Amino acid sequence: MSSKTSAAASDRSVVILGASFAGQSAAHYIFKHVAPALEAHPSGASWKIHLIDPSTHFWWRPSAPRSIVTGDTVPHEKAFIPITEGFKQYASSFTRVKLEVTHGECTSVDFDARTVKVKNLASGRSSDAETVPYYALIIASGTRTPTPLTSLQGNYTTSITALDEMRTLLASGKAKEIVIGGGGPVGVETAGELGEKLNGAAGFFSSTPANPKAKITLVVGGDKMLPILRQSLSEKAEKLLRRVGVNVIYGARITSVDNEASLEGKKTVHLDNGKILSADVYIPAVGTKPNSEYLPSSMLDSKGYVTVNAKTLRIDNVGPRVYCVGDVGNYSRGGVMALYDAIPVFATNFANDLWEDLDNKKSQDKQFTSNLSETQVVPVGKDKGVGAFNGWQLPSFAVSMIKGKDYMLSMTGQIAHGTKW
Numbered sequence: 001m002s003s004k005t006s007a008a009a010s011d012r013s014v015v016i017l018g019a020s021f022a023g024q025s026a027a028h029y030i031f032k033h034v035a036p037a038l039e040a041h042p043s044g045a046s047w048k049i050h051l052i053d054p055s056t057h058f059w060w061r062p063s064a065p066r067s068i069v070t071g072d073t074v075p076h077e078k079a080f081i082p083i084t085e086g087f088k089q090y091a092s093s094f095t096r097v098k099l100e101v102t103h104g105e106c107t108s109v110d111f112d113a114r115t116v117k118v119k120n121l122a123s124g125r126s127s128d129a130e131t132v133p134y135y136a137l138i139i140a141s142g143t144r145t146p147t148p149l150t151s152l153q154g155n156y157t158t159s160i161t162a163l164d165e166m167r168t169l170l171a172s173g174k175a176k177e178i179v180i181g182g183g184g185p186v187g188v189e190t191a192g193e194l195g196e197k198l199n200g201a202a203g204f205f206s207s208t209p210a211n212p213k214a215k216i217t218l219v220v221g222g223d224k225m226l227p228i229l230r231q232s233l234s235e236k237a238e239k240l241l242r243r244v245g246v247n248v249i250y251g252a253r254i255t256s257v258d259n260e261a262s263l264e265g266k267k268t269v270h271l272d273n274g275k276i277l278s279a280d281v282y283i284p285a286v287g288t289k290p291n292s293e294y295l296p297s298s299m300l301d302s303k304g305y306v307t308v309n310a311k312t313l314r315i316d317n318v319g320p321r322v323y324c325v326g327d328v329g330n331y332s333r334g335g336v337m338a339l340y341d342a343i344p345v346f347a348t349n350f351a352n353d354l355w356e357d358l359d360n361k362k363s364q365d366k367q368f369t370s371n372l373s374e375t376q377v378v379p380v381g382k383d384k385g386v387g388a389f390n391g392w393q394l395p396s397f398a399v400s401m402i403k404g405k406d407y408m409l410s411m412t413g414q415i416a417h418g419t420k421w
Contacts, residue, residue: 012047015116015134017106018291019053019083020061020152021339021415022140022326027051027099028418029347031090034354035097043358047097050132052118054105057082057156058416062336063407064150065189067163068283069170069197073382073406076163080156086417102132103155106294109137111318121155136321136350139306141291143327143334146284150186165263169281170197176214179269179279181254182286183220184227185378188237190285191218192380195244201381202243212245217277219269221253221286226386228333228376233386233393240380240396249275257282290328305330311367313346321353332370340420342368379404 014030016023027049038047058081063074087099103122107129110117116137120128145151148162169175175198180191199212218225218241224234225248238248252275258268260282269277290304299315301307308315308324310331315322324331325339325346332338348366355361377387377399385399394402402408414420 012045012135013050013133014047014136014138015050015052015132016138016140017052017116017294018140018142018326018328019051019055019101020058020140020142020326021336022142022328022343023051023053023138024058024083024086024415024418025339025343025421026138026140026325026346027087029343029421030350031087031094031097031099032418032421033347034351035090035094037351038097038354039094041358045096048100049097050100050102050134051083052102052104052106052116052132053083054103054121054154055083055152055156056103058412059152059156059159060407060409060412060415061151062403063409065186065193066407068149068166068190069193070167071163074409076160078409078412080160081412081416086413089417106141108294109296111322114319136353137323138346138350139295139315139322139324139328140326141294141328143288143290145186145288146286149283150190150285151288166281169263170194173213174264175281177277177279178214178216178281178283179254179267179277180216180218180283180285181269182284183218183222183225183248183250184285185376187218187220187285188225188241188378188380190283191216191241191246192244192385195241195246196381199245207239207242209243209245214245216244216246217279218246218248219252219254219271219277220248220250223250225250226376226378229374229378229386229388230393233388237378237380237386240384240386243384244381254284254286257284288327292328301330303330310370312349312365313342313368314349320357321350323350331368333372337375338371341371343421377403379407 060079063079066074104118104120106116108117115131115133148159198214199209202208226234252271252273255272256270267279267282292304306324306329308329308331325342327334345366345368352363373390374388379385382404383400384396387394387399
């Protein structure tokens, strides 16, 4: 396959698969830092930045644990933002670089023909599909969790419905036994929110709540929760969870859940150690999966993540100008902080490839370096939590100020409106 293709007008479409954290960041960065040069380029060509996503709205997913229990500090209208909203700012700035947003699902990519097949979801007819050519392709389709309570599962309305139904169930007083599977940040944060909401906090001289309303159990597969953080912080998180009535089971994995599909009614949670737990509410918070089913298996690693050049963030051997950013790629351990490091690297190399094709101008690539330092912030309720930043332990009040207050909802503009870039 040729390392260089013609920049014919019909090919000037920069297709971005995914419009969540990574996809929107990539698009905003292009509009802010690459589009001005494309607008002024002597070729006079027209360009399209084409975002494709199964949801019409972006969701500030870090707020999910709080959204499960209440809408007071994270109302839906602030957590779910129309994808098109943040891009209106560019409409008057460019005549030859335009945005197109498709509410659709990519079903396949043809790297030889340089096209993507997209099922149009806006029409409501699953048979409505189109073939979209690309001049450049950015794979940013992200990951999903097992439940719409903590990640998008198609359109955003599915998650809003799930959150509203869960809040109604919790408010009804029927949730006497709750089981949460997973000892990562989402599991710990969700357990803390539920405990604080239903049980309150322990008194000054007590380690557990005086009158808990719900028996809450967090099941952790390993021998410690929050594996990125040091042992002492994991132990501190467990103490904070106990203060809101959460019991932690270590070294056990959930193998199956009877009646899991039904919101109401008793559920039986089976553990791999033979133990059985009863639950009125079961929330799976373990096992994210990459949204990569539309790609050939030869491009994926053993867990389904896209195999990426970890330095340049290009996808090698599939033709020119194909990139991957965000959690769907295997170049980092994921998360917003890794994305903030990755976007400038991707965009610099994307621009380098454009100018090489358009002007035969070769520039030095920027290289990505994965930050593996101890960095994670995990609230346990509104006022307490554990965390570290670049190896430095954060005090509990700092975790509360940074994230516990509103799960950083005020930072949605960094992604939805591109203010980070």
